[in-house]
Amino acid sequence: MDRRRFLTLAGTAGAVGLRSPISRAWAAAGGVAPSVSGALRPLARRHPLGVPEVVSAADLTLAARPATVDIGRGATEAWTLNGALPSPTIRVRRGERASILLENSLPEPTILHWHGLDVPEAADGHPRLAIATGDSYQYDFTVEDRAGLYWYHPHTHGRTGAQTYQGMAGLIVVEDDEESALGLPSGELDLPIVLQDKRLGDGTSLAYERSMGPDVMYGYLGDTAVANGVVDGTVEVHRTGYRLRLLNASNARVFELGLSDGRPLTLIGTDGGLLERPVTLDRIMMGTGERADVLVDFSSMEPGERVYLRSFEFQIPGMMGMMGGRGMGGGGMGRGRGMHAMMGGLPQGAAMDLVEFVASDAPAETARPASDVLSSVPRIELESGAPRRTFRFESAMMQHTINGRSFEMERVDVRVPRGQPERWIIENTSGLPHPVHIHVGQFQVLARAGGRNRVMPWETGLKDTVLVWPEERVEVGVHFRTHRGLFLMHCHNLEHEDMGMMLNFEVE
Numbered sequence: 001m002d003r004r005r006f007l008t009l010a011g012t013a014g015a016v017g018l019r020s021p022i023s024r025a026w027a028a029a030g031g032v033a034p035s036v037s038g039a040l041r042p043l044a045r046r047h048p049l050g051v052p053e054v055v056s057a058a059d060l061t062l063a064a065r066p067a068t069v070d071i072g073r074g075a076t077e078a079w080t081l082n083g084a085l086p087s088p089t090i091r092v093r094r095g096e097r098a099s100i101l102l103e104n105s106l107p108e109p110t111i112l113h114w115h116g117l118d119v120p121e122a123a124d125g126h127p128r129l130a131i132a133t134g135d136s137y138q139y140d141f142t143v144e145d146r147a148g149l150y151w152y153h154p155h156t157h158g159r160t161g162a163q164t165y166q167g168m169a170g171l172i173v174v175e176d177d178e179e180s181a182l183g184l185p186s187g188e189l190d191l192p193i194v195l196q197d198k199r200l201g202d203g204t205s206l207a208y209e210r211s212m213g214p215d216v217m218y219g220y221l222g223d224t225a226v227a228n229g230v231v232d233g234t235v236e237v238h239r240t241g242y243r244l245r246l247l248n249a250s251n252a253r254v255f256e257l258g259l260s261d262g263r264p265l266t267l268i269g270t271d272g273g274l275l276e277r278p279v280t281l282d283r284i285m286m287g288t289g290e291r292a293d294v295l296v297d298f299s300s301m302e303p304g305e306r307v308y309l310r311s312f313e314f315q316i317p318g319m320m321g322m323m324g325g326r327g328m329g330g331g332g333m334g335r336g337r338g339m340h341a342m343m344g345g346l347p348q349g350a351a352m353d354l355v356e357f358v359a360s361d362a363p364a365e366t367a368r369p370a371s372d373v374l375s376s377v378p379r380i381e382l383e384s385g386a387p388r389r390t391f392r393f394e395s396a397m398m399q400h401t402i403n404g405r406s407f408e409m410e411r412v413d414v415r416v417p418r419g420q421p422e423r424w425i426i427e428n429t430s431g432l433p434h435p436v437h438i439h440v441g442q443f444q445v446l447a448r449a450g451g452r453n454r455v456m457p458w459e460t461g462l463k464d465t466v467l468v469w470p471e472e473r474v475e476v477g478v479h480f481r482t483h484r485g486l487f488l489m490h491c492h493n494l495e496h497e498d499m500g501m502m503l504n505f506e507v508e
C-alpha cells in the first residue's frame with residue numbers, strides 16, 4: 001500500500017472513531033476502525049427500510065420489466081417484477097392454489113423459479129422453459145409446503161446472475177394452522193428482510209458488469225449492503241419482541257449474521273420451515289439462497305438507541321486467494337483481497353452493516369418467549385442400504401463443474417426413483433465456498449466431515465440449500481416424494497451456476 005493511500009485510510013478511520021459509538025466499540029474490542037472496510041458506515045445518511053408489497057398467489061400476474069426504482073440514494077434503473085424492488089412478497093396458506101402469470105417485457109428470455117417449494121416439473125422454472133421477450137408463462141400449482149420463508153427469482157441459464165442482481169427477487173411466505181397457533185410476533189412485528197450486496201461504489205447503478213476474472217471465480221461480490229431494496233436501511237422498532245425473516249438473496253456474498261451489540265438471535269426456522277425447538281445463537285452463517293427465521297428482543301433498548309444487523313468479518317479456511325487454485329493460504333488471501341478492492345467488490349468475509357434498528361420512545365413491552373416446542377419436523381428416514389450418490393464440486397482454471405461436467409440443458413445426469421430416500425454426498429474439492437441448492441422440496445443435513453466437521457445449529461431442520469466450505473464433505477438425505485420430472489441441483493453462487501455448476505436429475 002502506498003503511503004498516501006495509507007494516510008487517507010488512517011485519517012478516515014480516526015475521524016469516524018471519534019464520533020461513532022460503533023467505532024468506539026470496535027476499537028475497545030481491539031478491532032480495526034470499521035470505515036476502513038467501506039461497508040460499516042454508521043455515519044451515513046440512512047434511508048427508511050420499506051417492506052415489500054404483499055400479494056396473493058391466487059390470481060397473480062408478475063410482469064418482468066425494466067423500471068425506475070429508488071434505492072435510497074436516488075433513482076436508478078432496475079429489472080423488476082411489477083416495477084417493485086424487491087419484488088412483491090407472495091403470501092399463501094398451505095393447501096392453497098397458486099395461479100401466477102409471468103409476462104416477459106425484458107429485452108431477453110426469462111423464467112421464474114419458486115425456491116424451496118415442492119412444485120410440478122412445469123412450474124419449477126427449469127431454464128429450458130425460458131420464454132422470449134413478449135411471451136408469457138402460466139404457473140399452476142398447489143402449495144403443499146410447511147409454513148416458512150421461501151423465495152422466487154429468475155433461472156435463465158447463463159443470465160440468472162444478471163437478472164437476479166438487477167432486481168428480480170421476492171419472498172414467498174407460507175402460513176399454516178400449526179404456525180398460527182404459536183402466537184409468534186405478527187403484523188408490523190413480523191419483519192421480512194431481503195439481504196443483498198450490490199456493487200454501487202458511490203453511485204446508484206445496478207448494471208451488472210461481470211468481468212471474466214475474479215467475478216467469474218468468486219462470484220459477483222458487491223461493495224454495499226442493500227436491504228429490502230435500499231442502501232443503509234433504517235427502521236424504527238418498538239421495544240419488544242420481533243420476528244425477522246431473513247433471506248440472503250445476494251449473488252455470491254456469504255453473511256455471518258449477528259447483532260452489533262451482541263443481542264442474541266433466537267432461531268425458530270430455516271429454509272423448510274420451523275425447527276423443532278428454538279435455538280439461541282450469537283451468529284448465523286447464511287450462504288446465498290438460505291433463509292433464517294429469528295426472534296429478536298428489543299425490549300431492553302433505550303429510546304433512540306441503535307443496533308445493527310451486521311455481517312461480521314470471517315475467514316473460510318482453504319479459500320483460494322487467486323484464480324486457478326493457486327495462492328492458497330494467508331499470502332494468497334491477501335492478494336485476493338487486493339484484487340477485489342481493485343475490481344470494486346469487497347472480499348468474501350468482509351464486515352458489512354445490513355440494517356439499522358432504532359428503538360422508539362413508546363413504552364417497552366416484555367417480549368413473549370418462543371414456545372419450547374415449535375413443530376415436529378418430518379425426518380427423512382434412511383435405511384443403511386439406501387442408495388448413495390456423490391457430487392464433487394470443483395472450481396479450477398475458471399471452470400465450475402460437478403463431477404467434472406458442466407451443465408447441459410437436455411442431458412439427464414442422474415435418474416432418481418420417486419419415493420425412495422437416498423443419501424447424497426456433496427464434496428467440495430475446490431478452494432471456494434459453494435452453497436448447494438437442490439430443487440423440488442427439502443432435504444435433511446445428516447453429517448459434515450472436514451472443515452467445520454459438524455452439522456451447524458441452523459442446519460437441523462429441513463433445508464433446500466446447504467453451504468459447503470472448501471474441503472468439506474456434507475451428507476444429505478433426499479426424498480423426492482411428490483413430482484416426477486426434470487429438476488436441478490446447482491451451486492447458488494449465481495456466477496458459478498451461470499458458468500455451468502449445475503446438473504439435471506430426473507425423478508422417475
Ligand SMILES: [Cu+2]
Nearest residue numbers: 434491493496
Ligand atoms: Cu459455487
